[in-house]
């Protein structure tokens with residue numbers, strides 16, 4: 001997810017946002033979606049949760065979810081809980097609105113941007129003339145992994161690179177009018193995703209960092225948060241989407257901080273040197289990869305991190321950490337909001353994956369409501385500990 005959500009952000013430089021707006025039709029159409037999403041997750045969802053909790057089967061499943069020796073497997077329990085939820089018209093209406101908004105973000109958003117195509121193209125071209133900071137390397141020939149190919153993530157037509165003005169759509173349409181209100185996927189209603197990113201970066205245990213790497217950095221919203229907390233750090237990121245990387249370098253330059261970006265499959269080979277980073281951050285990444293690719297990515301991160309370096313992760317909470325009702329809500333994204341690996345990853349354990357890759361001091365905890373943001377952090381053992389283990 002890569003966008004500005006708050007166009008009043010005081011750190012925005014003059015000229016960072018367009019001086020023109022969407023048409024009234026375009027803007028109001030997006031605002032209706034924001035209002036629907038807010039109503040759905042802010043009003044309907046709590047009623048559906050109460051109805052679930054009040055039902056006999058809901059109570060049994062909640063108890064099984066907490067039990068030390070549960071009767072049902074997590075998958076069976078969520079499947080049973082989904083049946084209880086689906087017997088409630090309030091739940092069904094809430095989910096209808098969620099799906100409707102997720103689709104309409106693009107059905108309405110793309111035409112709203114198209115109405116202003118010439119203006120957005122001119123705005124982008126004007127930025128291209130300004131001096132770009134940092135570096136962008138799109139030259140590597142990177143085979144697209146099978147799991148990534150042809151997925152229309154979050155129902156985005158054509159996937160991350162499917163529309164040349166997705167940057168404008170997220171930054172000036174879906175971001176400020178819909179996503180900024182929260183209440184979708186793991187993001188709670190009213191939650192501010194910009195401050196969630198900053199609070200995540202504050203989970204790094206040291207006071208300062210030399211070089212920080214972000215696999216799956218997208219359009220650098222998270223590296224921007226890293227820059228706000230650790231302005232001294234040299235920032236590097238890699239992603240599989242050329243469009244997001246190009247937009248990311250432009251956005252970072254507009255905010256005045258350099259980033260070094262490259263096209264790479266971070267579950268395979270980042271092309272970075274061994275033991276060259278003091279910190280790794282990942283944000284909203286692992287639920288978009290199959291567990292096997294996540295394991296490979298953690299091995300690659302371990303390789304490029306210096307002994308004693310820290311890794312901090314924010315991703316949706318595992319099913320074991322949330323209520324059984326909330327597990328049904330999260331699980332729904334897999335089949336209904338084009339998130340093919342969401343459930344597989346939430347059933348798995350990033351903690352175990354990190355430990356398998358060799359990390360130590362692995363811990364995970366929530367820093368927000370409904371266990372989101374969910375933080376997992378760990379350290380690559382220091383040189384001495386590595387020598388002792390060898």
Ligand SMILES: C[S@@+](CC[C@H](N)C(=O)[O-])C[C@H]1O[C@@H](n2cnc3c(N)ncnc32)[C@H](O)[C@@H]1O
Nearest residue numbers: 001216217218221222239240265266267283284
């Ligand atoms: C939900 S976005 C999050 C972007 C960014 N971390 C942020 O905080 O805005 C997930 C990103 O992971 C990227 N991605 C998925 N698999 C990847 C891989 N194997 N290597 C590099 N990037 C990957 C996608 O292209 C996408 O940009």
